[in-house]
């Protein structure tokens with residue numbers, strides 16, 4: 001287990017990177033790390049995460065009660081504590097407002113398309129969690145149903161949260177999420193997002209266990225179905241769930257939408 005000194009150093013460094021990359025503005029965002037079964041180290045409120053000093057971090061108990069530190073702990077301490085209770089494997093929680101990922105969260109679009117191998121392996125799909133008022137217990141309520149199965153979540157009209165086995169792994173998931181959101185945004189601007197087939201996705205999810213990543217986190221559920229609901233286009237059209245007329249109708253509808261969009265851009 002990492003020492004308190006290491007955890008302080010890692011949180012300060014993750015905060016510095018988060019601020020430097022524009023994932024937070026002003027004093028936004030928060031990072032915490034589990035010290036042991038009883039204590040958690042968390043960032044203070046009202047301090048820029050880019051310029052924190054190790055001694056400014058606060059130690060709280062599992063109920064969020066301050067055990068040591070002169071500043072007030074993050075206003076989202078409750079959310080962090082709940083994640084640690086619901087996910088015993090999680091050692092660090094990162095919360096930020098990275099612009100592209102938050103853009104998707106504001107637009108109400110989950111990042112659940114299976115398009116990038118690295119993202120499928122490290123994150124799986126990223127669901128969109130419905131809105132809850134930040135700084136209140138309401139923020140966590142909608143998170144509950146997702147926290148056990150995912151390592152990265154979009155918080156509607158707010159930002160993103162990632163979990164990891166240590167500080168850097170949670171922080172890197174935030175980086176991967178934002179990078180994915182940026183690429184997804186660009187491919188949508190280009191007018192095409194090619195989705196990997198369920199077979200290709202399955203091969204990638206098999207690799208997760210090799211890297212020690214929880215196998216039940218990702219695009220493929222325990223039944224082997226793509227939980228993202230986005231099987232390859234080919235698979236979708238080959239499905240027996242739709243009749244020939246329905247397939248024809250669907251293709252017509254999609255073509256019309258695409259043509260309308262192309263016309264708009266002319």
Ligand SMILES: [Zn+2]
Pocket residue numbers: 028029095096097134158159
């Ligand atoms: Zn926030």
